[in-house]
Amino acid sequence: xxxxxxxxxxxxxxxxxxxxxxxxxxxxxxxxxxxxxxxxxxxxxxxxxxxxxxxxxxxxxxxxxxxxxxxxxxxxxxxxxxxxxxxxxxxxxxxxxxxxxxxxxxxxxxxxxxxxxxxxxxxxxxxxxxxxxxxxxxxxxxxxxxxxxxxxxxxxxxxxxxxxxxxxxxxxxxxxxxxxxxxxxxxxxxxxxxxxxxxxxxxxxxxxxxxxxxxxxxxxxxxxxxxxxxxxxxxxxxxxxxxxxxxxxxx
Amino acid sequence: xxxxxxxxxxxxxxxxxxxxxxxxxxxxxxxxxxxxxxxxxxxxxxxxxxxxxxxxxxxxxxxxxxxxxxxxxxxxxxxxxxxxxxxxxxxxxxxxxxxxxxxxxxxxxxxxxxxxxxxxxxxxxxxxxxxxxxxxxxxxxxxxxxxxxxxxxxxxxxxxxxxxxxxxxxxxxxxxxxxxxxxxxxxxxxxxxxxxxxxxxxxxxxxxxxxxxxxxxxxxxxxxxxxxxxxxxxxxxxxxxxxxxxxxxxx
Numbered sequence: 001x002x003x004x005x006x007x008x009x010x011x012x013x014x015x016x017x018x019x020x021x022x023x024x025x026x027x028x029x030x031x032x033x034x035x036x037x038x039x040x041x042x043x044x045x046x047x048x049x050x051x052x053x054x055x056x057x058x059x060x061x062x063x064x065x066x067x068x069x070x071x072x073x074x075x076x077x078x079x080x081x082x083x084x085x086x087x088x089x090x091x092x093x094x095x096x097x098x099x100x101x102x103x104x105x106x107x108x109x110x111x112x113x114x115x116x117x118x119x120x121x122x123x124x125x126x127x128x129x130x131x132x133x134x135x136x137x138x139x140x141x142x143x144x145x146x147x148x149x150x151x152x153x154x155x156x157x158x159x160x161x162x163x164x165x166x167x168x169x170x171x172x173x174x175x176x177x178x179x180x181x182x183x184x185x186x187x188x189x190x191x192x193x194x195x196x197x198x199x200x201x202x203x204x205x206x207x208x209x210x211x212x213x214x215x216x217x218x219x220x221x222x223x224x225x226x227x228x229x230x231x232x233x234x235x236x237x238x239x240x241x242x243x244x245x246x247x248x249x250x251x
Numbered sequence: 252x253x254x255x256x257x258x259x260x261x262x263x264x265x266x267x268x269x270x271x272x273x274x275x276x277x278x279x280x281x282x283x284x285x286x287x288x289x290x291x292x293x294x295x296x297x298x299x300x301x302x303x304x305x306x307x308x309x310x311x312x313x314x315x316x317x318x319x320x321x322x323x324x325x326x327x328x329x330x331x332x333x334x335x336x337x338x339x340x341x342x343x344x345x346x347x348x349x350x351x352x353x354x355x356x357x358x359x360x361x362x363x364x365x366x367x368x369x370x371x372x373x374x375x376x377x378x379x380x381x382x383x384x385x386x387x388x389x390x391x392x393x394x395x396x397x398x399x400x401x402x403x404x405x406x407x408x409x410x411x412x413x414x415x416x417x418x419x420x421x422x423x424x425x426x427x428x429x430x431x432x433x434x435x436x437x438x439x440x441x442x443x444x445x446x447x448x449x450x451x452x453x454x455x456x457x458x459x460x461x462x463x464x465x466x467x468x469x470x471x472x473x474x475x476x477x478x479x480x481x482x483x484x485x486x487x488x489x490x491x492x493x494x495x496x497x498x499x500x501x502x
Binding site: 122156231241 | 382403405407477491492
């Protein structure tokens with residue numbers, strides 16, 4: 001196992017840059033932290049380029065079976081590679097997969113300017129649990145490869161395709177496939193409880209403060225809202241997404 | 252309007268202590284930040300003891316109508332009273348209400364050792380939206396008067412009673428009232444989709460990692476789980492709570 005003592009080492013510098021979106025996009029790589037995410041990545045057939053560990057015993061066995069190049073580093077290097085207070089001593093450089101060319105029928109979640117990376121990650125996890133075929137993040141949403149978002153997915157980032165791109169274009173493609181498009185809003189539309197389950201649909205959820213953009217709500221087949229029974233003004237967007245995805249899916 | 256320049260002032264010192272649970276419990280007071288929470292508190296008839304503002308224009312009109320003592324302080328004092336990076340320049344000391352003596356029929360959410368204050372706050376907000384009569388936080392849960400939890404409630408902390416105390420005792424009281432007790436787990440019980448809506452029920456959700464304690468699951472009338480359709484291992488506890496509360500409530 002290679003031993004790297006300095007955070008000036010080129011491999012460390014290349015990895016550290018991936019904490020910034022600009023470099024993640026340029027290099028088509030992102031960082032994952034901890035044994036669970038590394039195992040989930042490899043189980044899902046994702047390519048890991050390199051592992052940094054502060055203790056050889058922390059490297060998951062599966063990484064050995066895949067012959068992943070692994071470097072032993074000190075705690076300082078691990079600290080610089082992660083943004084967390086108590087890092088797990090294990091960081092990997094993972095390839096960003098290419099976009100799927102075409103979407104097929106099924107359940108999709110579309111995120112319109114969701115700004116909190118924790119919400120983005122939690123919603124990907126929820127979409128995975130609900131059996132979605134994919135998640136599409138529109139422009140202005142937090143980057144899914146941000147470390148907080150990746151952590152909040154709890155591995156689901158490796159289970160379903162996550163696409164970043166203009167929602168308008170993807171909505172058109174979904175419509176061509178015959179997938180009904182559902183928008184969400186507080187003021188207008190149908191109560192979700194009035195909707196029957198669907199085998200295939202795309203649900204658009206919107207920004208934490210402002211909701212889904214009006215231009216997008218005009219492109220939908222139907223708009224739905226969740227009734228508020230108490231005095232709360234609204235629901236957290238991740239919670240609302242869970243309620244809707246589970247209500248709308250068949251069975 | 253009184254002007255306080257030093258964070259050594261006794262009123263500031265008394266308020267600053269409330270950032271710690273020990274003093275919140277002793278003094279039966281907690282801190283709230285920003286105009287929205289202050290307005291929600293007053294609208295809900297909660298008593299506010301004092302307001303600190305770094306600008307007289309930031310004090311909501313409603314505070315004047317209630318004659319709330321208000322002190323003008325500098326940004327440094329505001330910074331010390333809040334834990335956030337960009338405080339809104341407005342902090343208030345609010346009384347903790349006394350516990351309700353008796354629970355009546357209706358929907359209740361019981362939290363067993365939920366550790367993340369953000370989750371605790373989000374779940375109170377969700378329970379409020381779903382029309383719950385109250386939320387009970389068992390021992391080992393994050394303090395609901397923690398600043399992060401209060402913020403995540405988005406005002407719902409002032410809309411429904413939130414009780415902290417041993418879940419076993421409150422479960423017994425709910426049972427005496429004829430309220431069905433539902434536990435949640437991954438491995439056992441009935442899929443939530445198989446359950447018909449209920450007018451009155453108490454739902455117990457558990458710790459982020461470990462779920463509901465077995466001792467509590469033994470006291471329930473029925474245990475439910477949310478089916479996972481994709482490859483996710485589980486749902487975020489706040490999301491799961493939203494799915495269950497909205498599925499189980501009548502209409």
